[in-house]
Amino acid sequence: MSSSISICGRATIVLLVGLSGCTIHPPGEFEERAAAVQMGKPFEKPTEIREIPPLPANPTSDRLVEYALLNNADLEQRYWDWRSAIEQIPQDATQTTTVNVAAASTITNGHTSWGSSSLTLGNDPMTDIKWPGKLDAAAKQTLENARATGRRFIKAKYDLRYKVLRAYYDYALNAELIRLEQSNQRLLLTIAKVAEDRNRAGSTSGQRDVLKSSNEADLSGNDIANMRSQLPSQRAAINALLSRPAGAPLPVPTKLPASRRMVYRAEDLVEMAAKQNPELVALADEIRGRGEGIRLAELQYVPDFNLSLGTDLMGVTQSLLAQATIPIFRYEALNAAIAQAEAKLRASEAMRRQVGNDLTAQVIADIAIIRDAGRQLDLFDHTILPRARQVVSVARTAFETGDASQTDAASLLNLLDDQRSLIAIERLAAKLRITQATYLAELESITTSDLTSLPHTDTRAAAQ
Template identity: 30%
Template sequence: MINRLQTAQRAVSLAKKAAPKPPPAPKRNLAAIGMRAGGVAVVFLTACGAFRWTVLPLGEQAERAAAAAQETAFALPVAKRPLPNVSVIAPLPKVLEYAFNASGAIEAAYCDWRAALARVPQAGALEDPRLDFTFMFDSDNLGAFRAALDSFRLMASQDLPAVDKRDARAAQALAEAQAAGERFRAAKYALQRRVVQAYADLALNRDLITQTSETLRLLELSHEVAAHRYHQGGMTVLADLRKIEVEIRTAESAQRALFLKAPGLVAALNGLLNRAIAEPVGRVEQPAPRGPLPSEAELLARAAAGNPNLAALRRDIEARGAALTLAELQKKPDYVLAAGVEDPLIPALAAGMTLPINRARIRAAIDEALAMRQAAEARLRDARFDTQARLIMALARLRDAERAHADFAGDILPKAQELLDAQLQTYRQGGGDLMDILDTKRLLVDFRKMILQAQADRAAAMAEIEEIAGDDLFGYLPGSGAPSAAPAEPAGSPPHD
């Protein structure tokens, strides 16, 4: 048995020796392979380089420079920004400076602008190249390094969109960024209008408190005269005395109402300034316009050209137009270029393209883009007429406020004051009618209120006109009157016997 096994083993050994040997693997010319791989890489990179990696549309640098010019105000955190002190003296220019530098709405609009600008190079850039690795698992190529190397594949590919597609995407992104810049400008003018309105309301409240104090002083003088005549023995003067006391109580009630309203007005202004609602606001004064009012035709022309909301809508139309162009360009195929090393270490170059055969989808995208552009055009048309109407109404309010201020401050109030002085002189000498004096005083109070209200209305109308026109038409300078300091509430009403 052992002999037979040994005989079989010798036979197998002889058969192996007699079997033909496999041909040796061909030797690779690594230098030639390297040259071919280098040539493929050069062709691949040259073809990709023919397509610029990033397309930047005309106007992108100018828009970026405009945004950089506004960056200084927001470079530091709010807590570290050099905000003006408005707790002692608060002229309107200083208050507006505080608002522009501290407002969260303004900063948010600026950040939206920056974000939109950052999307422009993204829209115009090629997609990143893709690198693919492939390894074929087989029992033969796992035994030796050379066999494993033969089963290795490396391919780099680059998507190349059709001509003008990236230009359309970048143009759309730039138009959207320009619209964001116009909305940032609109936010500044809207904040200015709201701050001026709140500032004018606070100044009006303090002016009315001052005026009510003066009215009370005059009523108390009349009360002293009436009391003197009553103590001289005139029973008929008692009725006059009581009438004056009623007027005094009425004026004191009006003054208390003004004091109760004051904290809300301070809180409203502080809210716009991003300050604590209870922080004090120093002396305020109604602003006066600088220079003459432009003509109505000139203002309408400025509003049509410079209104930031209209400008933003025009940029929206441009963006929708670029989107429509991009949708139509989807009819063109996109391309892909690939280069790499195939099995066994052979350089390869490949190319491909998309087949835009789904025309229904392309037509739907075109219809969508066209509808969105038409919607933007309709919004612009509506906003244009609304802007014109707002401007005419603001002009009417401004002219009416100037008319009221000129009429009452220039002519009516001085004559009414002369009438009151004459009536008081007659009454002190024992003649005249107290009811006539009180009626004249009421007229004076009403006239002064109308003058103060006209000043506040004028300031608000000026701010609204500037917002509509998108231009600093007037500027704000300190008024000619005395500043309105924050009044101290009286401890109590003086007794009147």
């Protein structure tokens, strides 16, 4: 009796070792898990109990980005997609078969005995035992796909930063345009008052001046009201990126963001995009996964198998059964699967080349826009704006101090034209500053780098 139990025990152990726990852990899986856990610390707790530092009363653009990275729901979804992809690795790398236990006994004249009873252990006959190489290829393919999902989570972080900055810059630009138009309106109201005073003094063109300057002031007020009406939607757009209620308070910026100078050369930025862009890295991971997919398709030629062990309970007779599932009639399908896997690999390689070309073109275009905006800003700040302000000052002084009997409508029209010209230049300069900042933020999203400061060991020249 003890001998039969020992034999059964040994048979059970051998079969369970062969069938259970057969999970392949490819190199790099545990490192990927550790990286995901480290980067996912802000998302560990449910949103209901998550402690996120509140925004200050007047948050800077950098503070808004920090808040969004902790609270944005779309970014959190990308993170959990990454974790889900990692958990797919052991599922694809584990034997899918189960242990089947069968007991049988022969009954003779209403009696049975140990010798006529048997115990059989085997895998589920409906699910074959996979060749270990297939599990290895599947595990490596799934790991590469998980890595690609992780890279796209990183890309989502930089994309979110860019979206927050762009929305904030639009918000700040609108506020600056409102301030410029308010300054223009104050001057127009002053002109209207002067024109009205001259009209009372008997100026021949006074009535016309009063009507024209009043119209200009009212049109300016309409422009201000129109721009103010855009502030709530711009605030709601920023709050959406921060996963805050649309009407949550967000003060209007009191000035444009400070200018930031790009310090990398064009060739450096192209190289950085090629090496560091998360989408390109993700596509490279997928290409390696496609390579493992080809290997997995080729391994389908290798037969799967079934095993079963049996013994009578007296330990006298044992049996071992092995079966192989040979895909004799599936060779055409297997050949097609290999060709399909190779086609997917070629498609991924072509996609990566095109994405790389598109990114290079985008980097070059962004650099051109940033540099041209900088060139124009230098011209406006040091030449055109000072000159335009001087023109307005001279025209305003001449109009306010002119003799009513000697002043005609031309002086008022000249002042209005000069003022409109100044406001137009100031608007253009403000838009150029925001354009420069927005495209710089986009470049930083593409290269995943701060482009306004060089690494300590970097000796590359600043961009001209």
